[in-house]
Amino acid sequence: EAQVTQNPRYLITVTGKKLTVTCSQNMNHEYMSWYRQDPGLGLRQIYYSMNVEVTDKGDVPEGYKVSRKEKRNFPLILESPSPNQTSLYFCASRPTGGHEQFFGPGTRLTVL
Amino acid sequence: GQSLEQPSEVTAVEGAIVQINCTYQTSGFYGLSWYQQHDGGAPTFLSYNALDGLEETGRFSSFLSRSDSYGYLLLQELQMKDSASYFCAVRSPTRWKAGTALIFGKGTTLSVSS
Numbered sequence: 446e447a448q449v450t451q452n453p454r455y456l457i458t459v460t461g462k463k464l465t466v467t468c469s470q471n472m473n474h475e476y477m478s479w480y481r482q483d484p485g486l487g488l489r490q491i492y493y494s495m496n497v498e499v500t501d502k503g504d505v506p507e508g509y510k511v512s513r514k515e516k517r518n519f520p521l522i523l524e525s526p527s528p529n530q531t532s533l534y535f536c537a538s539r540p541t542g543g544h545e546q547f548f549g550p551g552t553r554l555t556v557l
Numbered sequence: 558g559q560s561l562e563q564p565s566e567v568t569a570v571e572g573a574i575v576q577i578n579c580t581y582q583t584s585g586f587y588g589l590s591w592y593q594q595h596d597g598g599a600p601t602f603l604s605y606n607a608l609d610g611l612e613e614t615g616r617f618s619s620f621l622s623r624s625d626s627y628g629y630l631l632l633q634e635l636q637m638k639d640s641a642s643y644f645c646a647v648r649s650p651t652r653w654k655a656g657t658a659l660i661f662g663k664g665t666t667l668s669v670s671s
Contacts (some may be wrong), residue, residue, distance in 0.1 A: 478659070485565075487644060487663035488600065493651075501651060503658065535599060544590065544605035544648075546659055551599055 447472045449549035451536050457555045458526060466521045466552050468536030475541040477519040481505065481532040482551075488535065494519055495541070526556040559583040561662035563645055568668045569635050577630045577665045579645035587648040587657055589621050589628045594642045594664070603630070603643075632667070640669045 449470045458464055470477065478493035480503075490503030494513040508530055510522040519538075523530060536549040561581045569575045579589065588607035592600040606612055606621035606628060618631040632639055642664040651658045 480661075485663060488646075488661040490658060490660070493658055495651075504660075544588065544607075545602040546590075546592075546600075548599035548601070 447547075449536055449538055449547050451534075451549040451552050453552060454550060455553050457557065459557050460527055461525050464523050464526060464554075466523075466534060466536075466554070468519045468521065468549060469517050470519075470536075470538040470547070471517065472538060472540070472547065473516065474538035474543075474547075475516070476543075477513070477536065477538045478503065478546075479509070479511065479519070479521045480535045480537065481530075482535060483532050491521070491534075526554075528556050530554065531556050559647075559649070559660050561645055561647060561660065563643075563662045563665045565663070566666045566668070568670070571635055571637060571669060571671050573635050575632045575635060575667065577632075577643050577645075577667070579628050579630075579662055581626050581628075581645070581647050581662075583647045583649045583660060585650040586623065586626075587650070589619070590646045590648065590659065591617075591619055591630045592644045592646060592661075594644065596641070600644060605648075635669045637669050637671065640667060642666050 475496045479491040480488040492511040494500040534552045537546045539546040563579045590605045591603040594600040604619040616633045621628040644664045646659045646661045
C-alpha cells in the first residue's frame, strides 16, 4: 500500500531532551516536507526537501533540523525541545511535478 | 510576504451548497490546491487548479481566477460526512530552480447539520 508513515504517533517529553520523529514514504517521491499544525494557524511548513541531500527551510524552521540521506526517509530532529514546540506534526511527500501531496498520519508531540 | 485568506467557519445543512473562498498574496504562483481534513486525521487532496476556470470532481468543484488572486471550493449536496476543515494551498516557487512549495491557508471549518 502506497503510504507515508510517521513514528511515533504520540510523544510526551521534557524540555531539552533530544528527539527524532521519523518519516518514511514508499512511493519513490522526490519531494518531502514537514509541517506543524496549531489551532487557528493552519499548516505551517518547517522544512522541505527536493531530493536526497537537498533541503531548505520553510516558514518556521527555528528549533528543528532535518536530513535527507535516503530518498524514502526524512526525519525531523528537535535537538532541544521547548514547550512552544508542542504541536501536531505532519510529514508529506509528492513526486516532482505532481499536484497531490500525500500526508502521513501525524505525530502529536507534547513538550513539558 | 505570503498570505492566504479564507473564512474560519462555515455552517450549512444537509443537501445545501456551500462555497469556501480563498484569496492569496504570494511571491510567485503555479496553482491553487484544496485539502480536506477530518478531526484528528491527515489532510487529503481534493483538487488543483493551475488555470483559470472551474474544475469539477463529483460533488466538489474548484474555481480559480489568477487575475483576481482568488479561488473557491464549491461543495454541493452536502452530507454530514463533509463536516471537516478545508484548506486552500498555493503552490509557489522556491529558491531551488526546480522546486515548489505548498503554502497553506489557516483553514475553514465546515459544520453540516441535519
